[in-house]
Amino acid sequence: MTSSLGLLLMGAAAVVLVAFSIKPRKQEERDVLTRRLSGKSGKDETGDIREKARQSVTSKMMEKVAPLAMRPVMPKNGAEMTQLRMKLAAAGFRAPNAPSIFLASKTVVGILCAVGVAIYTIYRGAEIHNILGMAIFGAALGFMAPNMWLSSGMKKRGGKITEGLPDALDLMVISVESGLALDGALQRVGDELCNVHVELSEEFQIATRESQMGIPRAEALSNLADRTRVPEVKSLVAVVNQAEKFGTSIARALRNQASALRVKRRQAAEERAQKVAVKLMLPLILFIFPAIFVVLVGPAAMRMYNMTKTSSLF
Numbered sequence: 001m002t003s004s005l006g007l008l009l010m011g012a013a014a015v016v017l018v019a020f021s022i023k024p025r026k027q028e029e030r031d032v033l034t035r036r037l038s039g040k041s042g043k044d045e046t047g048d049i050r051e052k053a054r055q056s057v058t059s060k061m062m063e064k065v066a067p068l069a070m071r072p073v074m075p076k077n078g079a080e081m082t083q084l085r086m087k088l089a090a091a092g093f094r095a096p097n098a099p100s101i102f103l104a105s106k107t108v109v110g111i112l113c114a115v116g117v118a119i120y121t122i123y124r125g126a127e128i129h130n131i132l133g134m135a136i137f138g139a140a141l142g143f144m145a146p147n148m149w150l151s152s153g154m155k156k157r158g159g160k161i162t163e164g165l166p167d168a169l170d171l172m173v174i175s176v177e178s179g180l181a182l183d184g185a186l187q188r189v190g191d192e193l194c195n196v197h198v199e200l201s202e203e204f205q206i207a208t209r210e211s212q213m214g215i216p217r218a219e220a221l222s223n224l225a226d227r228t229r230v231p232e233v234k235s236l237v238a239v240v241n242q243a244e245k246f247g248t249s250i251a252r253a254l255r256n257q258a259s260a261l262r263v264k265r266r267q268a269a270e271e272r273a274q275k276v277a278v279k280l281m282l283p284l285i286l287f288i289f290p291a292i293f294v295v296l297v298g299p300a301a302m303r304m305y306n307m308t309k310t311s312s313l314f
Contacts, residue, residue, distance in 0.1 A: 086229070090158070090227060110143035111139070118135040160197065160198075168200055169236070169254050171185075172185045176254065182244075203224055207224045221237040222237060235257070239253050240253065240254075
């Protein structure tokens with residue numbers, strides 16, 4: 001039992017190290033973007049200290065352990081690895097070693113869950129076949145847990161991007177109508193929204209940096225849509241590319257897109273409000289209606305019972 005407990009603690013420590021290693025350093029990423037957009041190519045003293053601190057004992061250990069742990073779940077080809085990188089980028093994890101650590105975490109969490117469930121079933125005094133079955137179930141659950149966590153992170157980050165998109169479009173309309181080009185408007189919006197909508201600001205700054213590196217604007221915007229995996233962003237990119245292709249007013253297209261997004265968001269809020277009555281039916285039937293029934297019918301039932309008992313005596 002002591003050895004099993006020690007193995008469980010080692011597995012828990014490994015999971016904590018994995019989670020800490022893949023945690024995004026948003027402030028560092030913003031500092032790098034600010035430095036590169038301002039034209040500073042060299043690193044200052046603070047950047048050197050941060051770079052040295054990043055090479056910690058935890059990172060070195062994870063670099064050695066990750067290849068061994070990710071071998072059972074390694075993607076079959078480069079296309080699957082590319083899809084995994086895109087999903088991690090959509091969730092906000094753009095580190096070079098993020099796919100390796102994510103794949104390694106699946107193996108580590110699966111083993112940890114299997115060991116934990118096995119220890120619990122042994123402590124409860126279960127039979128051997130039940131222990132094996134529950135351990136396999138725990139391993140499968142732990143193996144799928146990182147995928148569910150990644151899907152939740154993608155959905156959460158996509159919701160934040162969708163929430164800030166109408167405000168970004170309004171700023172883009174103002175910037176374009178004031179005389180800025182579309183690239184300048186993207187850069188201005190990315191700088192202005194860095195304290196309000198951080199995720200959307202980061203994506204705009206990356207698209208601006210890609211344009212400054214020589215990538216065509218249409219390709220940079222397409223990369224923006226692929227990274228975010230948000231339907232509203234894909235629609236915005238399609239509208240902008242179409243406006244540039246046919247020579248129509250970009251400001252008018254952006255204004256119409258912002259209005260459509262606000263209408264869509266209002267309709268989604270009304271839809272959620274209409275679903276509230278249906279969702280309240282189950283707790284009303286199970287918890288509230290029985291209590292109301294007891295309060296209203298209870299005294300009358302007790303009175304009828306007493307009257308029946310009294311009449312039976314006579």
